[in-house]
Amino acid sequence: MSAMGTGARRRHDDTPDTTADFERLAALSKGPERDALAERLVGAWLPMAHRLARRYRNRGENLEDLEQVAALGLVKAVDRYDPGRGGAFQAYAIPTIVGELKRYFRDCAWDLHVPRRVQELRNRVRATIQYLAATEGTDRSPTVAQVARAADMAEEDVLTGMEAIDSFRSLSLDAELAGADDGYSLADTLGRPETRYDTVIARESVKPCLNRLPEREQHILYLRFFQDMTQAGIAEELGISQMHVSRLISRSCARIRAQVDSPVERLQSVSASR
Numbered sequence: 022m023s024a025m026g027t028g029a030r031r032r033h034d035d036t037p038d039t040t041a042d043f044e045r046l047a048a049l050s051k052g053p054e055r056d057a058l059a060e061r062l063v064g065a066w067l068p069m070a071h072r073l074a075r076r077y078r079n080r081g082e083n084l085e086d087l088e089q090v091a092a093l094g095l096v097k098a099v100d101r102y103d104p105g106r107g108g109a110f111q112a113y114a115i116p117t118i119v120g121e122l123k124r125y126f127r128d129c130a131w132d133l134h135v136p137r138r139v140q141e142l143r144n145r146v147r148a149t150i151q152y153l154a155a156t157e158g159t160d161r162s163p164t165v166a167q168v169a170r171a172a173d174m175a176e177e178d179v180l181t182g183m184e185a186i187d188s189f190r191s192l193s194l195d196a197e198l199a200g201a202d203d204g205y206s207l208a209d210t211l212g213r214p215e216t217r218y219d220t221v222i223a224r225e226s227v228k229p230c231l232n233r234l235p236e237r238e239q240h241i242l243y244l245r246f247f248q249d250m251t252q253a254g255i256a257e258e259l260g261i262s263q264m265h266v267s268r269l270i271s272r273s274c275a276r277i278r279a280q281v282d283s284p285v286e287r288l289q290s291v292s293a294s295r
Contacts, residue, residue, distance in 0.1 A: 036111055037065045043104045062099050063092070066114065070095040073118050077126070087122065094121030139185045145172055146182030230277040238273045245270060 042062055049055040074091035078084045098114035126140075149172040153163045165183070169176045231239060237259075244250045244258070252270070256263040 036069060039065055039110065040104070043102060043110055046099075047104055059096075059099050063095055066095055066099070066110070067092060069111070069114070070118050073115065074122065077122055082126070087125075090122055090125045091118050094118035097121070139181060142174075142178050142182035143185035144182075145174065146179055147186060226281045227277060230280045233280075234273055234276070238269055241266060241269055242273055 039062055042058060042065075046055060046058050046062065049058065070091040071088050074084065074087040077087055094117050095114060098110070098117040101117075102110050102113050104110070146168060149168050150163060153167065153171055157163075163171075165176050165179050168174070169179045172179070174182075231242070234242070241255055241259070244255050245252070250258075252263050252266045256266045259266070
């Protein structure tokens with residue numbers, strides 16, 4: 022029989038024997054000496070933490086960031102481990118480090134915030150798709166029904182998980198669209214404000230105010246702004262002074278502006294346009 026034995030755990034090169042150091046650490050009070058010893062223990066076990074981080078390197082995150090997260094989990098494990106309760110440090114540290122990595126993916130790695138349940142569905146669907154691709158040996162993506170059967174999930178949950186896969190990373194609006202060879206980007210697909218809508222709104226707001234003006238003032242404004250006549254020309258046509266024409270135009274415009282700016286008038290204009 023092999024020396025490993027049934028159920029024996031494989032020992033990695035990154036699992037140093039630090040039993041005596043942890044017993045000494047537990048006996049020390051807080052202070053520089055304890056901090057220095059804890060730092061040495063973290064350094065001794067850091068290769069193991071990095072090994073655990075590498076398990077997650079294919080999930081779209083920078084490996085250096087994952088190693089830092091794993092190191093943070095290791096620091097917590099060294100600080101909280103109590104050798105007096107029995108059990109090896111490795112058995113205590115691995116769940117602590119892995120838990121820190123999983124929390125990082127859950128809380129920090131998503132560009133778009135989604136509920137935890139949706140994140141779990143995404144991870145389950147993703148793992149099932151990878152499993153089906155490996156076992157069936159085909160480049161064709163599995164259908165929703167196939168994923169649902171393989172993962173024992175409802176098809177609705179599979180669809181939710183598939184949508185969440187695309188939410189893990191967001192694209193820049195400057196990102197070039199797939200297949201575009203002319204620099205066509207996402208920003209080029211977005212609509213732009215239509216300034217002529219403002220003109221339509223202004224025209225409809227002014228109409229009822231114009232209709233309430235005396236007929237002479239309406240005619241003067243028509244000649245000035247729609248026929249592009251000068252004040253002198255209007256004065257000559259109507260047989261009045263240019264100064265009087267100027268006063269009538271100013272007074273009429275001020276009256277219309279005040280009515281358009283009135284909340285009651287805006288409400289009436291909206292009601293009349295329906």
